Amino acid sequence: MAGLTKSDAVGTLVRHTTGVADFAIHVGHQNRTYMEYLPYPDDNFHEIVDECIQRAQTFTIEHIHRRSGQAFVPNVRVHIRSITAERTHAGFTESLNPYLYCIKIEHGAFQWSIYKRYRDFHDLHKALMHFSIVQRRRSTSDLELYLILADYLNKVLRHPKFRAHQATRKFFDVSCLSFINGLSFSRKEGYLLNRSKDDYHGRQWFIIKDSYVVYMQPDTHEIRFPMLVDRNFQILSGLRNAGAHHGIKIINLQRTLVVKCETARDCEEWLQHLKNLTEQANGFFGSKVNQFNSYAPIRENQLAHWFINGKSYMEAVAKALLTAKDEVFITDWWLSPEIMMIRPMDDETYRLDNILGRIAVKC
Numbered sequence: 001m002a003g004l005t006k007s008d009a010v011g012t013l014v015r016h017t018t019g020v021a022d023f024a025i026h027v028g029h030q031n032r033t034y035m036e037y038l039p040y041p042d043d044n045f046h047e048i049v050d051e052c053i054q055r056a057q058t059f060t061i062e063h064i065h066r067r068s069g070q071a072f073v074p075n076v077r078v079h080i081r082s083i084t085a086e087r088t089h090a091g092f093t094e095s096l097n098p099y100l101y102c103i104k105i106e107h108g109a110f111q112w113s114i115y116k117r118y119r120d121f122h123d124l125h126k127a128l129m130h131f132s133i134v135q136r137r138r139s140t141s142d143l144e145l146y147l148i149l150a151d152y153l154n155k156v157l158r159h160p161k162f163r164a165h166q167a168t169r170k171f172f173d174v175s176c177l178s179f180i181n182g183l184s185f186s187r188k189e190g191y192l193l194n195r196s197k198d199d200y201h202g203r204q205w206f207i208i209k210d211s212y213v214v215y216m217q218p219d220t221h222e223i224r225f226p227m228l229v230d231r232n233f234q235i236l237s238g239l240r241n242a243g244a245h246h247g248i249k250i251i252n253l254q255r256t257l258v259v260k261c262e263t264a265r266d267c268e269e270w271l272q273h274l275k276n277l278t279e280q281a282n283g284f285f286g287s288k289v290n291q292f293n294s295y296a297p298i299r300e301n302q303l304a305h306w307f308i309n310g311k312s313y314m315e316a317v318a319k320a321l322l323t324a325k326d327e328v329f330i331t332d333w334w335l336s337p338e339i340m341m342i343r344p345m346d347d348e349t350y351r352l353d354n355i356l357g358r359i360a361v362k363c
Contacts, residue, residue, distance in 0.1 A: 081106050173189040177223075184210035192206045314343075
């Protein structure tokens with residue numbers, strides 16, 4: 001297979017997914033006439049949408065704290081724009097199929113590219129085929145093979161249960177932090193091994209945003225320590241610097257993080273995104289060291305205000321709450337909903353629960 005052309009490589013990929021589906025169909029004793037190479041788990045394409053956590057074509061911040069793990073925004077189309085294949089010279093494990101597939105994806109206002117190999121398609125297809133069988137117990141010209149793969153992935157993304165499947169999120173490098181209103185677009189997402197002391201413990205889902213790197217637990221979707229890009233932000237790699245051939249060491253003023261990639265190509269891709277992040281961050285910092293060695297300089301002319309006592313502070317909070325348009329973010333852990341925000345007051349108009357009630361009706 002190492003001598004195949006680009007179109008032959010895609011053709012092999014298409015024929016394999018068709019063959020796996022045929023096997024699953026015959027095992028289930030279903031009519032082949034009415035089945036395609038990836039049967040849906042059911043005919044229910046309706047998605048349950050919580051309007052409180054979805055605004056326009058993105059999620060609100062509240063979506064993160066629900067820890068549902070849902071990555072794609074409901075009722076917003078996810079479209080495969082194109083797929084191209086490139087022959088690479090990888091190690092022996094990739095010699096049987098040396099092609100790297102570049103997939104360009106569009107989801108609402110977001111666009112990104114992912115790079116996958118034959119085995120990645122196989123893993124996705126295998127996981128979704130198994131999912132379909134549990135839930136519910138074709139060859140063409142070279143010019144059409146790319147369209148078949150794009151159609152296959154579009155079909156995967158069209159059904160809500162396929163879209164929500166963990167294997168689909170992994171394949172498309174997305175998570176519950178990918179499409180949040182107010183957060184930047186993710187430069188890169190995926191599983192990496194996180195080193196603790198002298199050993200690597202389990203895979204964590206890592207995300208590169210516009211000014212920080214963060215990771216979360218894949219099973220609970222709990223966000224762990226974010227690493228901000230500061231003046232000491234450094235990226236090191238290799239056995240000597242990171243302790244592993246596919247290792248990456250990330251350093252900033254607060255901590256040092258060491259991760260390990262599965263393959264050399266994955267390591268190169270992560271390094272490139274991290275280096276791009278570092279180059280972009282150079283414009284954030286000047287030559288002068290910040291006060292107290294802080295990662296951020298002193299901000300002048302900011303929208304901040306000094307308060308002498310709680311009375312004026314609570315009144316300002318009440319007025320700010322009444323201007324809310326999308327959401328209200330509350331961080332207090334010991335807050336009485338019956339607190340009067342503006343005093344003195346003859347009625348309960350400005351009691352906190354009443355204010356929040358009016359905001360909920362308005363939004």
